[in-house]
Amino acid sequence: KNQVEQSPQSLIILEGKNCTLQCNYTVSPFSNLRWYKQDTGRGPVSLTIMTFSENTKSNGRYTATLDADTKQSSLHITASQLSDSASYICVVSARDTGTASKLTFGTGTRLQVTL
Amino acid sequence: KAGVTQTPRYLIKTRGQQVTLSCSPISGHRSVSWYQQTPGQGLQFLFEYFSETQRNKGNFPGRFSGRQFSNSRSEMNVSTLELGDSALYLCASSLGASSAEAFFGQGTRLTVV
Numbered sequence: 001k002n003q004v005e006q007s008p009q010s011l012i013i014l015e016g017k018n019c020t021l022q023c024n025y026t027v028s029p030f031s032n033l034r035w036y037k038q039d040t041g042r043g044p045v046s047l048t049i050m051t052f053s054e055n056t057k058s059n060g061r062y063t064a065t066l067d068a069d070t071k072q073s074s075l076h077i078t079a080s081q082l083s084d085s086a087s088y089i090c091v092v093s094a095r096d097t098g099t100a101s102k103l104t105f106g107t108g109t110r111l112q113v114t115l
Numbered sequence: 116k117a118g119v120t121q122t123p124r125y126l127i128k129t130r131g132q133q134v135t136l137s138c139s140p141i142s143g144h145r146s147v148s149w150y151q152q153t154p155g156q157g158l159q160f161l162f163e164y165f166s167e168t169q170r171n172k173g174n175f176p177g178r179f180s181g182r183q184f185s186n187s188r189s190e191m192n193v194s195t196l197e198l199g200d201s202a203l204y205l206c207a208s209s210l211g212a213s214s215a216e217a218f219f220g221q222g223t224r225l226t227v228v
Contacts, residue, residue, distance in 0.1 A: 034216070043119070043205055043219030044158075089158065102171065103148075103217070107157035 002027040004092050006106035013113055017080055021109045023073040023090030031093040035064050035075045038087045038108070047075070047088075080113045087111070117142065119208050119220035127226045133194040136223045140187050140208030146170075147189040148217065149181060152203040161204075164189055165211050193225075201227045 004025045013019050025033070032051045036044035048057045048064040050073070057064050061078045077084055090106040120139040128134050140147050148171075149161040160173040164183035181191040187208075193200055203224050207217040 036219075041203075041222075041224070043207075043221050045219070046216055049216060103160060105150075105158040105160075 002092070002094055002102070002104040004090055004104045004106040006088075006090050006109050008109060009107070010110040011112070013080055013111070015080060015082055015113050015115055019077050019080060019111065021075045021077075021088050021090075021111070023075070023092075023106055025071050025073070025090070025092045025104070025106075027071075027092040027094045027104050029095045030068065030071075031095040033064075033066055033073050033093070034091045035062070035073075036089040036091060038089060040086070044089055077111075080111075082113050082115070085111060085113045119206060119218050121204075121206050121220035121223050123223060124221065125224045125226075127228060128196050129228055130196055130198060132196050133192065134196060134225060136191045136193075136204055136206075136225075138189045138191070138206030138208075138220060140189070140206075141218055144208040144210055144218075145187055146209045146211035146215070147183055147187065148207045148209075149189070149191050150205045150207065151175075152205055152222070153201075158205070161191065196227045198227050201225060 007022045034049045035047045038044040047062050050066045052068050063076045066073045087108040087110050089108040092104050094102045122137045146165045148163040151159045163171040167183045178194045183189045203222045205222045206220045209215040209217045
């Protein structure tokens with residue numbers, strides 16, 4: 001069964017500090033991995049997308065890494081800001097027959113940045 | 116360009132009623148997927164439509180159904196509502212390929228009382 005596990009479940013950090021969120025997956029055959037940011041009451045917004053051959057991808061202060069061998073990904077946030085307070089969801093896509101893909105969602109990490 | 120639009124944003128229904136939610140995808144996107152999000156379960160896949168055909172289906176009871184129109188707009192219907200159906204329902208649109216990025220709407224917050 002395809003699964004995506006994220007840790008920690010929640011995190012509180014001080015503004016300006018760095019943090020790293022983890023995502024472990026057992027999805028096969030692997031197609032790609034995405035990190036989404038979801039503000040409370042809003043839809044998720046894509047931060048990064050990584051395929052099998054990509055190890056690192058950055059989007060501003062967000063840097064995602066992927067280790068396809070160990071099936072692990074991390075999202076590193078540098079110099080956190082209050083606006084980074086949100087849920088971060090790891091989504092892994094399995095290649096399906098034809099062009100359809102199956103997405104498996106993690107339950108997310110709830111990040112709170114405080115003064 | 117306009118994003119994914121979901122209507123209504125908020126909805127309150129009583130048990131036993133039925134509800135229809137609407138999703139207008141990004142122009143040019145042919146794939147529309149629906150998800151249920153609850154605090155304890157995270158995002159759960161309901162179904163995906165591509166060119167008016169249901170292409171994938173999650174593990175939800177038959178009370179949950181959907182359809183897609185020729186202009187790619189999609190509707191989701193839930194019949195005989197239960198208290199446990201209270202959730203944020205999200206719609207995502209994409210070009211349809213397995214590597215295509217999914218763009219989410221703001222969601223419809225359904226409360227069943």
